[in-house]
Amino acid sequence: xxxxxxxxxxxxxxxxxxxxxxxxxxxxxxxxxxxxxxxxxxxxxxxxxxxxxxxxxxxxxxxxxxxxxxxxxxxxxxxxxxxxxxxxxxxxxxxxxxxxxxxxxxxxxxxxxxxxxxxxxxxxxxxxxxxxxxxxxxxxxxxxxxxxxxxxxxxxxxxxxxxxxxxxxxxxxxxxxxxxxxxxxxxxxxxxxxxxxxxxxxxxxxxxxxxxxxxxxxxxxxxxxxxxxxxxxxxxxxxxxxxxxxxxxxxxxxxxxxxxxxxxxxxxxxxxxxxxxxxxxxxxxxxxxxxxxxxxxxxxx
RNA sequence: CGCGGGGUAGAGCAACCAGGCAGCUCGCAGGGCCCAUAACCCUGAGGUUCUCGGUUCAAAUCCGAGCCCCGCAA
Numbered sequence: 056x057x058x059x060x061x062x063x064x065x066x067x068x069x070x071x072x073x074x075x076x077x078x079x080x081x082x083x084x085x086x087x088x089x090x091x092x093x094x095x096x097x098x099x100x101x102x103x104x105x106x107x108x109x110x111x112x113x114x115x116x117x118x119x120x121x122x123x124x125x126x127x128x129x130x131x132x133x134x135x136x137x138x139x140x141x142x143x144x145x146x147x148x149x150x151x152x153x154x155x156x157x158x159x160x161x162x163x164x165x166x167x168x169x170x171x172x173x174x175x176x177x178x179x180x181x182x183x184x185x186x187x188x189x190x191x192x193x194x195x196x197x198x199x200x201x202x203x204x205x206x207x208x209x210x211x212x213x214x215x216x217x218x219x220x221x222x223x224x225x226x227x228x229x230x231x232x233x234x235x236x237x238x239x240x241x242x243x244x245x246x247x248x249x250x251x252x253x254x255x256x257x258x259x260x261x262x263x264x265x266x267x268x269x270x271x272x273x274x275x276x277x278x279x280x281x282x283x284x285x286x287x288x289x290x291x292x293x294x295x296x297x298x299x300x301x302x303x304x305x306x307x308x309x310x311x312x313x314x315x316x317x318x319x320x321x322x323x324x325x326x327x328x329x330x331x332x333x334x335x336x337x338x339x340x341x342x343x344x345x346x347x348x349x350x351x352x353x354x355x356x
Numbered sequence: 357c358g359c360g361g362g363g364u365a366g367a368g369c370a371a372c373c374a375g376g377c378a379g380c381u382c383g384c385a386g387g388g389c390c391c392a393u394a395a396c397c398c399u400g401a402g403g404u405u406c407u408c409g410g411u412u413c414a415a416a417u418c419c420g421a422g423c424c425c426c427g428c429a430a
Contacts (some may be wrong), residue, residue: 092430258428292361293427316382316394336427337361343369348382349368 056082057236058131060151061105064089065138067221069104071158074225075135076112080233081139083114089140090118110260122147131234136190137224140169144320145192151235158224160217162186162202164250167195173213174253176278179270182206183216185224187231189242198242201231210300212280225292258283265309269301269326287320290353291333296320297340298332313354318343 059081061072069086086109091102109116119125122143127150134155136143148155158235161171163186168174173302184204191197203223207216235239261283263272276285276299286295289311306312306321313319318330334340347354 060419198375334426337425338368339362339426344382345368347368348380349370351368351381352370 057081057133057232058082058084059130060085060087060127060129060134062134062136062139062143063105064086064103064140067217068138068219069108070223071137071228072105072108074222078225078229081135083109083112084131085115085117085127085141087117087119087127090120101116124217127227132236135228135232137228142194143190148190148192156200156228156232156235157188157190157195157197158228159188159195160220160224161203163188163195163199164247166253168253169255169257170253172217173256175207176211176213177274178217179274180207183220185220185227187227188245189235196245196247198244200225200235200240200242210277212277214281233332243343256283261285263287264294265321266323268324269322269328272322272328273299273301281299292353293336295334295340296330296332297334299328299330302327302329304329311354313347313351316344316347318347 057080059075061068061075061083063072063086072083072086076083086105088103088105088109091100091106106116106118115128117128122141123203125147127147131151133153134148134151136155136157138160143155159167159171160183161175162182162184166174166183172183182204184202187200188195188199189197203226205216205219205223231240235242256279261275261279263275263285265272265287267275272285276296279285284295284297285299286293288294299311302317302319304314304319304327305325306327307318308321308323310321311318312321318333319327320330321327330343332340332342333346335346341349
């Protein structure tokens with residue numbers, strides 16, 4: 056068994072941790088996850104899924120607010136870092152005997168940073184993958200141990216793609232780490248010239264620029280689903296578009312139009328999207344038909 | 357006490373500000389038209405206007421309390 060400290064916070068860190076446990080080759084000594092933060096309108100405190108899973112297996116959990124002056128209580132053979140969400144100082148990275156391995160959901164050196172899966176979709180890429188690498192002090196910068204590729208389906212959204220990437224990450228970790236520890240893998244230095252970066256997303260990243268083409272907007276929709284979602288302004292209110300697709304129509308750019316029971320919005324360069332499901336600020340989500348029925352007068356004016 | 361929108365027929369909305377028969381689009385039921393139709397025309401059913409209390413001759417509407425949903429923010 057390989058003694059391991061697992062770092063993870065994100066929703067999709069949970070199934071990966073589960074697979075690592077199930078593989079039976081890792082002895083998870085400790086799980087490090089971000090502190091529970093207030094969530095939702097009521098500011099309720101909710102623990103991460105990773106913590107819930109760790110507790111289920113009686114694995115000790117640490118939740119430091121900052122790692123700057125933090126010292127790991129246990130030293131392991133290896134640290135596995137998977138969507139932890141905080142910068143980890145070098146001394147913690149090197150605290151494990153064989154250092155720290157990160158699984159990153161892109162084909163490095165492309166899409167370094169906090170939102171690789173979303174960004175890949177927004178840019179309309181046809182292919183992505185996961186990369187196992189040895190961590191150094193710069194983000195997603197260390198030498199590569201292994202990569203796995205995955206073709207992106209044209210209508211796939213971020214959640215669906217994440218769901219397919221997570222097991223791939225887990226598989227590759229399980230396959231790669233024993234070989235790495237045994238010295239059978241030579242880490243490959245990344246070609247830093249080719250590196251691209253992606254930032255952490257905010258809700259504003261989901262605001263639609265209607266001068267973009269329907270395809271670009273559709274890619275934005277895929278990347279931002281389910282979070283933060285895409286939205287626009289309509290009659291001074293925020294209008295979330297929950298389900299859309301490119302449409303073979305010509306509509307004035309930025310104009311919301313109902314036609315034959317369907318709802319369209321004009322995009323750039325004479326393209327348009329059809330809206331199937333949407334939600335107006337303060338209202339519940341409804342389908343296009345209900346929206347047209349209720350806002351017929353407003354729409355035609 | 358973080359800010360804001362909302363709860364009206366099966367669905368989505370209007371009427372509320374300025375109290376006076378609760379309306380529109382869709383759906384549903386029945387009928388008509390048509391070679392035919394998810395199209396069109398006619399008719400009909402369907403309401404505790406979220407709950408409780410208050411004001412009033414009269415409350416969906418004004419006042420107070422509560423419950424629930426949602427958009428921000430974090």
